[in-house]
Amino acid sequence: MSDTAAPSGTPGGAPIVRAEGLTKTHHGEGAPVHAVRGVDLTVRPGEFVAVTGPSGAGKSTLLHLVGGLQRPDSGKLWIDGRRVDEYREARWAVLRRRSIGVVFQFFNLVSNLTVADNVELPALLAGASPRTARDSRAELLAELGLEGREKSMPGELSGGEQQRVALARALVNHPALLLADEPAGSLDSKGTREVLRLLSRFHQRGQTILMVTHDARMASAADRVISFFDGRIADDAELGAGRRGPGGGVSGVLELKE
Numbered sequence: 001m002s003d004t005a006a007p008s009g010t011p012g013g014a015p016i017v018r019a020e021g022l023t024k025t026h027h028g029e030g031a032p033v034h035a036v037r038g039v040d041l042t043v044r045p046g047e048f049v050a051v052t053g054p055s056g057a058g059k060s061t062l063l064h065l066v067g068g069l070q071r072p073d074s075g076k077l078w079i080d081g082r083r084v085d086e087y088r089e090a091r092w093a094v095l096r097r098r099s100i101g102v103v104f105q106f107f108n109l110v111s112n113l114t115v116a117d118n119v120e121l122p123a124l125l126a127g128a129s130p131r132t133a134r135d136s137r138a139e140l141l142a143e144l145g146l147e148g149r150e151k152s153m154p155g156e157l158s159g160g161e162q163q164r165v166a167l168a169r170a171l172v173n174h175p176a177l178l179l180a181d182e183p184a185g186s187l188d189s190k191g192t193r194e195v196l197r198l199l200s201r202f203h204q205r206g207q208t209i210l211m212v213t214h215d216a217r218m219a220s221a222a223d224r225v226i227s228f229f230d231g232r233i234a235d236d237a238e239l240g241a242g243r244r245g246p247g248g249g250v251s252g253v254l255e256l257k258e
């Protein structure tokens with residue numbers, strides 16, 4: 001297989017994520033922890049996939065491998081048709097800037113930059129002109145209900161607002177893949193509903209999403225739910241087509257009360 005060729009034969013175009021036999025063992029203070037033990041995974045364009053499972057099952061490690069935040073010990077990984085498992089950090093950084101948005105449980109905004117700068121920075125780093133970065137930032141912040149908060153510092157915002165800024169930052173470069181690691185894990189129920197509604201909205205517009213969550217309601221927003229147990233995929237279930245609205249979204253989620 002060449003460096004850039006995607007595995008063929010997939011209806012509807014090349015997968016956004018394709019993993020074969022991914023493994024990762026953590027070497028901490030105690031015994032080695034086999035967090036990911038030979039995972040095969042395909043995520044197709046436009047899919048919203050939730051990964052659930054007990055604490056310590058290896059869900060976050062899997063997400064970190066897919067986003068290049070950690071390196072696999074073995075296995076192959078393609079992102080958007082490119083073979084990436086042997087990329088070094090500099091190439092991963094470029095790939096993440098262009099093709100992968102990430103949101104984390106604790107937002108990870110740059111605390112001494114304004115909301116506007118937090119969102120514009122990845123666009124500028126990816127080569128957008130200042131004007132394009134500004135326009136994209138303004139459009140996303142308006143869409144996410146954050147108009148008027150451009151000059152605020154992250155610490156002045158609620159958790160839900162900070163997570164919406166993090167979502168804007170993750171999406172500003174129109175990534176092929178959005179990775180979300182417990183995106184509502186530190187939010188109250190209102191913040192959780194907001195994040196769920198926004199993820200569903202972006203998914204309806206075609207955004208491919210891979211999300212780790214403990215929360216069954218968050219998982220129910222996805223097309224597909226992968227149960228992760230002891231470093232392996234224990235179950236991989238497509239949610240029924242009957243649950244989908246006309247745009248491909250899940251009607252139950254869209255009906256959630258504001």
Ligand SMILES: Nc1ncnc2c1ncn2[C@@H]1O[C@H](COP(=O)(O)OP(=O)(O)OP(=O)(O)O)[C@@H](O)[C@H]1O
Nearest residue numbers: 026027028033035054055056057058059060061062
């Ligand atoms: N950097 C690390 N060094 C050592 N061990 C680690 C490291 N990261 C994760 N682990 C261990 O690997 C296992 C899997 O962790 P991981 O965070 O991937 O699981 P998880 O399913 O996401 O758990 P949770 O839902 O609690 O976040 C756990 O036993 C964890 O303690």
